[in-house]
Amino acid sequence: KAGVTQTPRYLIKTRGQQVTLSCSPISGHRSVSWYQQTPGQGLQFLFEYFSETQRNKGNFPGRFSGRQFSNSRSEMNVSTLELGDSALYLCASARDQQETQYFGPGTRLLVL
Amino acid sequence: EDQVTQSPEALRLQEGESSSLNCSYTVSGLRGLFWYRQDPGKGPEFLFTLYSAGEEKEKERLKATLTKKESFLHITAPKPEDSATYLCAVQAGGYSTLTFGKGTMLLVSP
Numbered sequence: 001k002a003g004v005t006q007t008p009r010y011l012i013k014t015r016g017q018q019v020t021l022s023c024s025p026i027s028g029h030r031s032v033s034w035y036q037q038t039p040g041q042g043l044q045f046l047f048e049y050f051s052e053t054q055r056n057k058g059n060f061p062g063r064f065s066g067r068q069f070s071n072s073r074s075e076m077n078v079s080t081l082e083l084g085d086s087a088l089y090l091c092a093s094a095r096d097q098q099e100t101q102y103f104g105p106g107t108r109l110l111v112l
Numbered sequence: 113e114d115q116v117t118q119s120p121e122a123l124r125l126q127e128g129e130s131s132s133l134n135c136s137y138t139v140s141g142l143r144g145l146f147w148y149r150q151d152p153g154k155g156p157e158f159l160f161t162l163y164s165a166g167e168e169k170e171k172e173r174l175k176a177t178l179t180k181k182e183s184f185l186h187i188t189a190p191k192p193e194d195s196a197t198y199l200c201a202v203q204a205g206g207y208s209t210l211t212f213g214k215g216t217m218l219l220v221s222p
Binding site: 004031033035042043044045048050055056058090092094097098100101102103104105106108 | 143144146148153154155156157158161199201203206207208209210211212213214215
């Protein structure tokens with residue numbers, strides 16, 4: 001069974017730009033969560049989607065948004081990028097809500 | 113607010129030298145405690161889920177245990193390929209959100 005895939009794997013943007021990251025969950029998984037990982041803060045929860053609906057949101061500004069499609073694939077968008085948004089963005093999928101989450105390889109975003 | 117504290121931050125072992133990593137937590141209604149392994153530049157890899165105090169799970173050289181306040185990841189006779197960052201996370205009842213600790217960076221020397 002294929003694992004969670006994320007595209008692109010690496011991205012370089014400049015301040016003020018926006019970016020869209022994509023996540024394809026494990027086949028049959030309906031829950032997708034997004035996390036931001038930085039050296040200083042570790043892994044922090046961004047949001048969770050289930051059945052195309054955002055179920056929970058972390059403590060991040062409104063510049064961070066996401067969505068889920070009917071095939072469970074998910075995208076997250078960051079608008080008006082700031083230097084502090086440089087991080088590894090991880091997507092995790094689960095068969096159902098509150099079940100074990102399996103992570104993708106992440107998208108490394110560098111904001112210059 | 114859910115909190116997870118892992119110790120030590122870093123641990124260096126000789127090959128074959130057994131040790132334990134600690135994960136202390138405070139959570140409103142624990143639903144599950146998760147252990148992941150993360151190699152540099154990669155996403156976390158799932159290891160174990162523990163649901164109730166007294167539960168234990170094993171996989172090769174790793175054994176995870178859970179009490180009402182903390183979890184231990186015991187590493188028996190580690191090998192260099194066990195070198196990685198080990199992450200602990202908790203999930204509260206009613207939510208899918210994982211709250212992570214900062215991790216323990218393990219280095220096993222031959």
